[in-house]
Amino acid sequence: MSLFRLDGLTKRFGGLVAVDDLSFEVDRGEIVGLIGPNGSGKSTVFNCTMGRYKVSDGSIHFDGSEITDYRTHEVVENGLSRVSQESNPITEMPVAANIKLFTLPNSVLAFRGGATDEEIYQYAARIDLEDKLEEMPDELPHADIRRLEIAKALATEPEMLLLDEPFAGMNQQEINDLVDKFEELREEGITMIVVDHNMGGLMKLADRIVVIHNGSKIAEGSPEEIAENEAVKRAYLGSTEAM
């Protein structure tokens, strides 16, 4: 049985159908790429999954339970964590505290607890951020802020990560390093959906690629198959981006 499943997921904003009857599955241990031109509905899929947006139609299953109507914190407690497209660290707190927040128990009586300094160091080290723990988020270069977002997501001990454009704004070296890190996370047993607007970082990384256009799935297959797919080429031709 698959770990994660979308069944006819639909999200409407007024008259706009941002996600249109989308279905796909992700198996445990897989890395699935979700691509599509800008505005095709990728982030909306994640927002629906994370309980940020109310789903208009269809269902979302994770690890045997239906999570369609779960609230964000319940989705996270179930083992899903998302790295948003926009970084949103708490600028008043140093990197370490930003990570610690993601380890705190969801209990109003838990005055103490959460990760120890050593555990926070370990979360940061998994993504090469261990030297920046004392720094404030707004002192960090872009790539480190993105790493902080990933460290925070890892600190919730997820079974599955939803990564929204993790390579955006990074140079080739940084992209390669990040791809290696994601490979390591897969080795540790974390399942991933990686959103990107093109195939760049995904070619080597993804086991399978799902392509959406105007909210609907237009292709699904191995990276090689997708690179050759005519429908996908046409979808990208209409947009200003390269595949």
Add this chain to the structure above:
Amino acid sequence: MSSDTGRLGGPLNSIADGYNDRFGQVFGELNGLQFALIIGSLLVLLLVPVWAPLLGMSGLLRTLALASIWAILAMGWDIQSGYTGYISFGHAVLSGGAAYTTALLIGNVNPDLSLAVTLPLSVLAALTIGLVIAVPSLRLKGPYFSLVTFVAGLIFYQLTYAFSDYTGGELGVRVGRIDFTVGGFEITTFDPVMRYYVMLVPMLLIAVTLLYVARSNVGMIFVAIRENETAVSAAGIDTTKFKIWSFVLSSIPMGIGGWLLAHFYGTVNPLNFLLVDRSIELIAMAVVGGMSSILGPIGGAFLVIVLREEVLRIFGATGRWVMLWTLILLVLVFARDGLFRKLWHYLGRLGSRDGGEN
């Protein structure tokens, strides 16, 4: 830890380090000067009945007792509004609700009810009112939440007139003073010295408790909600639950403070307890001292009450209010982070130059 090379900071720092080793994790670390400020203030407050008469300022006993109560209210507001950023403009409803509960019990049920009955019921009333306001309104963001709390304040104010058969309307209800015995020793707030301690001791206990909460995970989550609520839910934390919890943590001191204030004045009336000015005053105290710090609102409450009751009296009955609000306005414009916070950070820097940490 510090290297103790400074002249002034040195010995103070080593005492402070003893504190830091034991309590730093729980209440936050201090340097020598900050430690001296806390201990100094504590001694000054505990010894008011000794030094005030010597300086011919016995009237201070009343003023500082009143300031202690307002410090409780300002801290109560701070742990909810200051920390979570959901700013309540109607917090006097909580303390006022507690005061009126005591008033109605004493006025309509039995004038001899003991504090073992009136205090818990009054705190319960504050808690109930807090939850009635919080649960539906915490979904609202920013100005809408504040507006709801403000309007709730207006409603309660009018209710005291609508039910004047019970509340005595404008004139209010007499509740008398606090009398109880501990270990055969009779405590009565008729005595100004005893009254002072009856107000001061709960204030100090509430301060320690709220500092503990504020420096704990719970305080960290409150601040994170203020700064970025979405990030907090992404951390797997139920923000609604924690926002309601902030109201609970706030309502309890508000209830205790309201009960104390009722007995301080001896009468509970709409003007002293529920007028919207009272809600704004306690916000002003918290902001003047430095909100979301717990200690700041204490400093703010003492400063505002001492100015109002002592210093600004020279400007006459209404003139002092004009002067007070003008001063508050100046602080808001020129020292938005709060005077006590500024002093605290100044001592932080001074202390570290003197050889402390940081």
